[in-house]
Amino acid sequence: MYTLAIQREFIARHFLIGGDWGPENELHSHSYKLEVRLSGDQLDQHGYLLDIVELEAILDSLIARYRDATLNDLPEFDGLNPSIEHFARILCQTLDGQISLENITQIEVQLWENEIAWTAFRQER
Numbered sequence: 628m629y630t631l632a633i634q635r636e637f638i639a640r641h642f643l644i645g646g647d648w649g650p651e652n653e654l655h656s657h658s659y660k661l662e663v664r665l666s667g668d669q670l671d672q673h674g675y676l677l678d679i680v681e682l683e684a685i686l687d688s689l690i691a692r693y694r695d696a697t698l699n700d701l702p703e704f705d706g707l708n709p710s711i712e713h714f715a716r717i718l719c720q721t722l723d724g725q726i727s728l729e730n731i732t733q734i735e736v737q738l739w740e741n742e743i744a745w746t747a748f749r750q751e752r
Contacts, residue, residue: 628732629667629676630665631666631675631682632665633682634661635661636659637658637690638657639656639657640697641655641697642654642709659714659740660738660739661686661738662737663686663722663736664735664737665733666732666733666734667730667731667733668730670730671730676730685725698714703717704717711738711745712748715738719749720750723750723752733752734750734752
């Protein structure tokens with residue numbers, strides 16, 4: 628199986644809801660690092676799983692929505708605690724909807740909120 632991965636960094640804000648997490652309940656920002664991994668068994672006629680330039684454009688467009696935003700204010704987080712786990716799932720499922728190639732059988736998002744804490748969400752296709 629082939630895997631293609633790229634990374635991006637961006638800053639976004641949020642505050643946690645539904646529990647008492649001290650300072651995390653106050654508006655604050657994280658310097659997120661996002662890694663997207665696409666996997667599949669078949670390459671296209673050019674020897675690509677997906678053209679990296681195309682993946683970069685998709686990812687840059689997606690990141691633009693969240694860069695410098697307050698996650699709590701976005702409709703995809705309505706009724707959700709904007710945890711890193713929810714954020715990773717939302718990013719992964721959004722990417723899944725934007726990548727139509729049938730040779731991609733798995734999309735995984737790994738999202739760090741700082742140097743030591745990360746989560747991942749994987750979508751089988």
